Structure formats: C-alpha cells, structure tokens
Amino acid sequence: MADKKILIIDDDPDIIEPMKVVLESRGYKIETAMDSKKGLEKADSFRPNLIILDVMMETNQAGFEAARVLKQSDLHKNTPIIMLTAVKEKTGINFKDAAGDEAWLPVDDFCDKPLKPDQLLDKVSRFIG
Numbered sequence: 001m002a003d004k005k006i007l008i009i010d011d012d013p014d015i016i017e018p019m020k021v022v023l024e025s026r027g028y029k030i031e032t033a034m035d036s037k038k039g040l041e042k043a044d045s046f047r048p049n050l051i052i053l054d055v056m057m058e059t060n061q062a063g064f065e066a067a068r069v070l071k072q073s074d075l076h077k078n079t080p081i082i083m084l085t086a087v088k089e090k091t092g093i094n095f096k097d098a099a100g101d102e103a104w105l106p107v108d109d110f111c112d113k114p115l116k117p118d119q120l121l122d123k124v125s126r127f128i129g
Contacts, residue, residue, distance in 0.1 A: 007048035009039030011057040036066040055085040071106035080127040081107040
C-alpha cells in the first residue's frame with residue numbers, strides 16, 4: 001500500500017495526528033497541510049490518490065473553495081475527496097446531501113467530525129483500497 005498516497009488538509013493538529021497514525025499503520029503514505037493554500041500546493045507536488053479536506057480553516061468556506069479548485073484541475077479532477085468537517089455542528093447546516101454537486105460541492109463523500117478509526121479506514125478503503 002506504500003504506493004497509496006493521502007493528503008490531509010486540516011488546520012487542527014488534534015484531528016490530523018490521529019488520522020495520520022491510523023492511516024500510516026495501514027501502510028498509506030501521508031502528507032499534511034494546515035491550510036487550503038498549502039494544501040493545493042502539496043496536492044500538486046505530492047499527487048495524492050485521495051484527499052481528506054476540512055471546510056473551516058483560514059476562512060469558513062476555505063475547504064469548499066479548495067474542493068472546487070481541485071476538481072477543476074486536470075491534475076486532480078479524478079482524485080477522490082472526502083470532506084471531513086464539524087461545519088454541521090458549528091452552523092447547524094447539513095451539507096451531506098450536496099456532496100457530489102459538481103458546481104457547488106464537488107466532493108466524493110462528506111463526513112462529520114470526529115470520525116472513528118474504523119470509519120476512516122472504511123471510507124479510505126472504499127475510494128483507494
């Protein structure tokens with residue numbers, strides 16, 4: 001699985017580190033970025049097989065904007081994106097039904113934080129094995 005690469009873009013180290021430990025223990029190669037700008041740069045250089053993306057980082061909609069940029073890019077348009085966020089808890093708005101809308105929320109899955117390790121592994125396995 002060393003050839004399976006995952007980029008985690010999230011501004012919360014308390015979320016990133018446990019995910020990183022779980023995924024690396026299963027042989028995935030992990031890179032991280034603490035904001036959407038660095039995340040977009042790392043996506044281009046790291047060329048991940050999967051991206052796990054937060055919504056609220058440097059702005060309340062940074063993740064939404066990053067997802068649109070990624071899916072409009074020839075390099076990343078086919079890269080699955082799992083949006084993992086606490087936006088529902090903080091805003092009361094459930095975006096899960098909008099996942100997959102190519103114009104508004106072009107992500108492949110939308111999950112609420114926190115995600116248990118077995119749930120994370122199931123989601124990742126569904127997209128990249």
